[in-house]
Amino acid sequence: MDCNWNDKYGAINPDSALDFLPREQLRALQSQRLSAMVALAYENVPLHRKRMDELGVKPSDIRSIDDISKLPFTQKTDLRDTYPYGLFAVPLSEIVRLHASSGTTGKPIVVGYTREDMDVWAGALKRCLLMFGLTRADIVQVSFGYGLFTGGLGLHGGAEALGCTVIPASGGNSERQLMMLKDFCATAMACTPSYFIHLIDTAQKLGLDMRSFPIKVGVFGAEPWSDQMRKYIEQNAGIEAFDIYGLSEIAGPGVGGECREHDGIHILEDNFYPEIVDPKTGEPLPDGEEGELVLTTLGKRAMPILRYRTHDITSIIAEPCACGRTVRRIRRIGRRSDDMFIIRGVNVFPSQIEAALMRVAECSPHYRILLERKRDLDSVTVEVELNPDAYTDNIASLEALRKRIQASIMNIVNIKIDVRLVEAGKIERSEGKAKRVVDLRKI
Amino acid sequence: MTEILKQVSVFLENTPGHLRKVCSVLADAGVNLQTLTLAESRDYGIVRIIADTPEGAIEALSKAGIAAKLIDVVAVEVADRPGALLGILDKAAQGGLNLDYMYAMTRGINGNPLMIMRFGDAQKAAEILK
Structure with a gap:
């Protein structure tokens, strides 16, 4: 009977009920939660109070969800500047969990959760897993890193809340990951898409065919991934791949997920309210228009966040989804406003390069983009590994292939980018977020 | 050979x-x-x-x-005298073989140099150059 939950024609699992609220009821809930959250933030967090005072906004001005655009934005730098506990709205005695960003530049960003926040988070993840068609009967291997990163422990809590059998594999040791997948009969795995591709490759090297494994669902997040990567994963592992969206500043994974229609990511907007704004001016944009995603937490007590600038570029899909959920969707995130690079005056997103590479059948999904400065001129080089069969013995055909890849990139980004064919295994395989762009420019 | x-x-x-x-x-x-x-x-x-x-x-x-x-490549014994390689290349051309590349073995055979030749179709090339 479990298998009919959330089926298009089946009953709704009670745990997913909030995904299906009538819009009016959902808006009423959002309005109520927003005013309570703003009051909490104003009274307890000096930064939020100062910002609101500067704009002349009082908590009493926030009566409906439509008033959200009156509120100030929160930037990543605000979380850094208030390191470690400056944005907490409750005393530390109420905090039961801390997580932190990897902190590639300077201090990390610290986030806290109350007991209730942990339940909200696990509940959100549970709803995402239900969207993916998982039930308590599933065996979920969590291969996101455990520790300060929200991925591992987050998914762990969500899968456990759903009643799944959880394998807390954490990241690393690919051969062992494959052994567990196979021997423990995992039916689902959660990790970054690039790590999963690495596992597919490792399996092939070991003479294993992942299509014969019991796994049927992949839960992928923490980095943007293309439709081509999805196709590669689904074909080579024989699974259905789902996008899970989240960021530590807001909660971690579980802010939203893809339903089985695979047409955008449902944001669980009763907890996490999405807006799209113009990345330059901050002006709100209507549903359907592309811009920067801004998120507001509606149900978090430890660290309420007002209008967080995610830097993720997407648009909101307001049209009802075929799955029947009323929570709105965003388009899958392919690019961020801050990983874009500008070369000779042209804006280039790594996702565009990836799309161009995947159009050439001989290219593997392993690539990186090197930015260098040669004699005061920016230069971009794309290093790409080929699929094993494509390493021919013939220089002329390899050179022709290299030119074809170059032309494919030229077609999409309209500038000439150097392409370097590299040996299989040369590009570092990531266990967390794949690092696609290496900026060697010293400016 | x-x-x-x-x-x-x-x-x-x-x-x-x-x-x-x-x-x-x-x-x-x-x-x-x-x-x-x-x-x-x-x-x-x-x-x-x-x-x-x-x-x-x-x-x-x-x-x-x-x-x-x-x-697959073809190893061809080339006699140690003027025009020997030419004769082999003639045969190849007449047989419609296109040579991708060629290099010499460090050790020859029967006192003759041994050339390694790569054609699109090694079987056919070996037949023609026999």
């Missing part, structure tokens, strides 16, 4: 130490190199190797994560 041999072709980046790594993997696997030639482009090269155990070479290289392929 005309014979089809298995050549080991390895894709390598043009950076210091890469050829050394290939040779060290093969040495550790006890593979004896009979000849080796390098073809290069700007960023990468292809090392072509004739070894006593081509399959052993491929296995050792794949285990070390180095992309390698077995390619």
